[in-house]
Amino acid sequence: MxxxxxxxxxxxxxxxxxxxxxxxxxxxxxxxxxxxxxxxxxxxxxxxxxxxxxxxxxxxxxxxxxxxxxxxxxxxxxxxxxxxxxxxxxxxxxxxxxxxxxxxxxxxxxxxxERYEEINLLYAIGELLGSSTSVEEIAETLLIELAATVGAKRAVFLQTNRAQNVLVPIASLGLGELAYDPVPFDHGEHIAVRAFRSGSACADDGLAAAASDAILSGRGAPLLAVAITRPSSGAGITGTFAIPTRRGLEQPVVPLGVLVLGGRDGGQPFTAGDRKLAMAVSTQIGTAMHNASLVRAAMDRQQMLREMQLANELQLKLLPNPRVVQPEARAAARVVPAESVGGDFFLLARLDRDRTGVLIGDVSGHGYPSALIMALALSAAGIHVQSAYDPSIAVEAVQRSLKDELESTEMSISMCYAVIDARAGEVRYANAGHPHVFALTADGQVTRLAAVAPPLGWCEDTIEESVMTWKPGSRLVFLTDGVVDARNAADDRLTEDAVLRTLGGMRHGETPDDILEAVFAQLNSHVGRTALRDDCTVVVVDRP
Incomplete structure (x- = not known):
């Protein structure tokens, strides 16, 4: 008790x-x-x-x-x-x-x-609550049934609004034109607040009732208020506002609202039986309200999961199919976002018979904000790599296109765009702050395509272009930092050196798909069941 x-x-x-x-x-x-x-x-x-x-x-x-x-x-x-x-x-x-x-x-x-009428009421209310997932829709019917059973002429159903710290009326009975205002939690003398704070039932009559709730009591007619709470399996005190113990311990529950009944026929006080009945009804209502909230939360989670899955599918569809560079080149690419969507992206372009373009970008952060900037960057890059012959011109054009968005969001993009020119035997590239871009020769030699400018969004410096020799059997491997920074359960990084050792050991004519699978196998082996902290992207391109 x-x-x-x-x-x-x-x-x-x-x-x-x-x-x-x-x-x-x-x-x-x-x-x-x-x-x-x-x-x-x-x-x-x-x-x-x-x-x-x-x-x-x-x-x-x-x-x-x-x-x-x-x-x-x-x-x-x-x-x-x-x-x-x-x-x-x-x-x-x-x-x-x-x-x-x-x-x-x-x-x-x-x-x-002994009171069969009350028992029948409990069954009826149980069926009523079971027929709807929204107690708000049937609050007025609940009041009518309960008030008729205990002989109350006036009643109000108050629901907890913790955001505003008030009890809000969602249904009333017998008030006519009278307005029943929300009851603040700090209105400590109000019978509804006392029931709410105790997590149980309170009764008033006479002057105390009139002072507590003048609208429902009128000139001192008896009042009964009962808190609507989730059932608790804990022993001892229950209630968020329970009496503190000597050691400052409490056993909190969450009051979901309060039922207040008044205006009883003949002015007779509410009995212990009335109080027990009201508490039994409130327990049913509390259980139904809690279950309804769980159902709504589950439905919201399912809807969110569906939307996140759809967003993931749509984002992946924005990325090009690696086959677009065939037959002159071969490519393999994969993006694994840390969340449903992310900020990593790549672009592959068959510019002409002799030239193949490959671009990688990494928007700062991850999740939906990064995904929105990623979509804009990918769209701008798709336009500019086709219209600009030099990689530096294309990257600068993307920078100008995204200037306002990057400034307003305070985000940045590391980006590298390289063009393999098989006829000239060279790779021309512009690297704006992207650290993990490599050229691998057939004999296992690894050369970094070093950054020549900071990431887009940091400043508006001119982006210079670099040139390096391209030999038959060479390949480009682009990574985002989510790969090399991936952590295992012990919080150890995979590291760039470990990935490069894997890449340097592949000299037996492996295809880009083979290399892609090897890198992700290494990544998965390292992280195990540990969740990714950042998006992971790998792009491999060669011209046999």
């Missing part, structure tokens, strides 16, 4: 001594927890409650145990030892209160069992 747990928590706060009460109700074998000052002490004493000789068990565990009769049951009170007279007197006053609470509970339970 929440009330018993609150009493024992207050006892702990006042005396520094933990306490727990376990009871065995008639017709049951296993004892159940009536209340505890903390979950830890409840767990500590559970074995004692089931022991054959409880008193002996308590002595061996340095605890006091006292037999307690609680309503229709008997049980044991376990207390940490102490000798303060004030604490013993406080404990002596506490036990009669516990007995009163349990008698009220047992009497209310019997009353509830």
């Amino acid at each position: 929440t009330e018993v747990a609150a009493l024992l928590a207050a006892f702990l706060e006042a005396t520094g001594r933990e306490a727990a009460i376990w009871e065995r109700r008639e017709g049951t074998v296993a004892p159940s927890l009536l209340g505890a000052s903390s979950g830890a002490f409840a767990a500590r004493t559970e074995a004692g409650a089931t022991a054959w000789d409880v008193a002996t068990w308590a002595r061996t565990h340095a605890l006091h145990a006292q037999l307690v009769t609680t309503g229709d049951s008997v049980g044991w009170l376990f207390v940490q030892p102490g000798h303060a007279a004030d604490a013993d007197r406080l404990l002596g006053r506490l036990l009669p209160v516990v007995r009163k609470l349990t008698r009220e509970r047992d009497g209310a339970t019997r009353e509830l069992v």
Whole structure:
């Protein structure tokens, strides 16, 4: 019981001594927890409650145990030892209160069992909630059914809005033209806030009711408010605003709203049975609201996954098929984004019979922002590599096209564009800050195509062009830094040197596809099950 747990928590706060009460109700074998000052002490004493000789068990565990009769049951009170007279007197006053609470509970339970109308209401509400995933849609019907059963003429259904720190009315009954405003969480005297903070039920009548909620109470008619919470399996105090213990520990739950009932016929106070019924209904509503939120969240996740998968497919379709450079050249390429979409990209172009263009780019960051800049960069590059003969002119044109976007997003792009000219026997390239670009000869010699300018978006410097010799049997291998910086479970990098050793050892006429598979096999072997931190791209081109 929440009330018993609150009493024992207050006892702990006042005396520094933990306490727990376990009871065995008639017709049951296993004892159940009536209340505890903390979950830890409840767990500590559970074995004692089931022991054959409880008193002996308590002595061996340095605890006091006292037999307690609680309503229709008997049980044991376990207390940490102490000798303060004030604490013993406080404990002596506490036990009669516990007995009163349990008698009220047992009497209310019997009353509830005998009230078939209320039971039918619970079944009806259960069916009603089961027919919809939105409690908001049926809130008014819930109020009507519950209010009619307990004889209330006015009622309001308040839902939690944590973003604004208020309880918002989503349905009302019997208010006519009266407006029921949202109730702020800091309105501590309002009955709805008190029920919300305690995570249970509160009742007022007379002047207290009128001061608490003048609209529903009118001139002092009784009020009943019950919190709508998710069911909790924890022992002891429940509620986000539970009484703090001596050690500052709480067992929080999430109140989802509050039901407030008023205007009862004849001005009679709400009984313990009414309170139990309202709490039973609120538990059903809380469960339904929680389940509905889980269903909505699952649907949102599924929709997001579908959209992310679609985005991934669309982005990959933007990239060219490596076969576009055939028959003069052979190429293989693969992009593996760290998220569903990323900022890595490549471009392959069959410029004419003698010249083959290959471009790689890496937008800073990853995810959707990088993917948007990547799409713009790929589109601009596709246009400029066809219209510009020199690689430096093409890269500078891409820089001008993306100037505004790169400035507004504060992003940058490392980019290298190379043109293999088989007739001239050379490779002409412009490298704007892209570090991992290599030419491999047939004898395993590796030459870096060094950067001659910073990444696009850093500045507007002129991008110079470089030239190197191209020999038959050579190939270009372009990587993004996600490959060489890939981390394993021990946070070790793959490193550029490791990749170059793999590339340098392939001198037996391997195709670009063979080289691509070898590099990614090395990458996958290194990272294992560790998630990628950055997008990984490899492009291999040769002219047999």
